[in-house]
Amino acid sequence: MKYDSLILACSPRPGGNTDTAAKLIADTLEQQGFSPEVIYLRQFKIIPCQGCQKCAEEGLGHCILAANDDAQMVLEKILTFRRLFLCSPIYFYHLPAGLKALIDRSQSFYSMWIKEQLKVHRGQAKIILIAGRKKGDKLFAGSQLTLKYFLSTFNYSLEYLDLRGLDKVADLKSNSTILEKIREFAI
Numbered sequence: 001m002k003y004d005s006l007i008l009a010c011s012p013r014p015g016g017n018t019d020t021a022a023k024l025i026a027d028t029l030e031q032q033g034f035s036p037e038v039i040y041l042r043q044f045k046i047i048p049c050q051g052c053q054k055c056a057e058e059g060l061g062h063c064i065l066a067a068n069d070d071a072q073m074v075l076e077k078i079l080t081f082r083r084l085f086l087c088s089p090i091y092f093y094h095l096p097a098g099l100k101a102l103i104d105r106s107q108s109f110y111s112m113w114i115k116e117q118l119k120v121h122r123g124q125a126k127i128i129l130i131a132g133r134k135k136g137d138k139l140f141a142g143s144q145l146t147l148k149y150f151l152s153t154f155n156y157s158l159e160y161l162d163l164r165g166l167d168k169v170a171d172l173k174s175n176s177t178i179l180e181k182i183r184e185f186a187i
């Protein structure tokens with residue numbers, strides 16, 4: 001069992017605001033003596049769930065796609081680490097397709113969890129969602145609901161930091177107020 005942190009950066013855009021947040025979290029944790037692992041989700045192959053429901057019959061590790069891509073490996077990391085930082089942009093009021101594909105592929109873990117066959121310890125997830133728009137009451141609502149049920153399978157409690165008005169690739173890098181908020185959130 002590892003108690004260090006997994007940092008999951010979920011933007012398709014390299015070097016953008018999500019990556020800046022993920023790197024800042026990693027630097028902050030390293031300064032405190034931790035050795036977090038950063039994963040850039042776009043670097044991995046995630047095939048969308050095909051809804052075959054075979055995992056409901058056979059359970060964890062029996063996703064028919066498991067040998068063909070990296071979803072199982074990433075999901076097992078989420079299961080093993082007990083501190084997760086998940087950073088993602090908002091796309092069309094929700095999570096980007098790559099992250100949603102990973103979430104759908106956790107159905108095989110859900111199938112075990114629902115049968116009480118998934119052994120998990122309690123973990124803490126800190127979620128940073130980044131939106132380009134400054135306004136919108138429900139900008140983060142859909143993503144938060146999805147993440148709540150995704151991570152409940154892995155027995156994570158959730159805390160959120162919602163960031164608005166960050167759109168261009170370097171917007172976060174030049175915003176010292178929000179950078180400081182992220183640093184505080186990481187601790």
Ligand SMILES: Cc1cc2nc3c(=O)[nH]c(=O)nc-3n(C[C@H](O)[C@H](O)[C@H](O)COP(=O)(O)O)c2cc1C
Nearest residue numbers: 011013016017018089091092093131132133166167
């Ligand atoms: C396909 C797409 C859809 C987007 N949809 C939204 C949206 O619904 N609401 C919003 O506030 N920003 C939206 N944005 C803006 C991104 O959330 C914003 O640019 C964010 O900073 C991107 O993060 P990144 O730099 O880490 O890639 C969208 C951007 C793209 C490319």
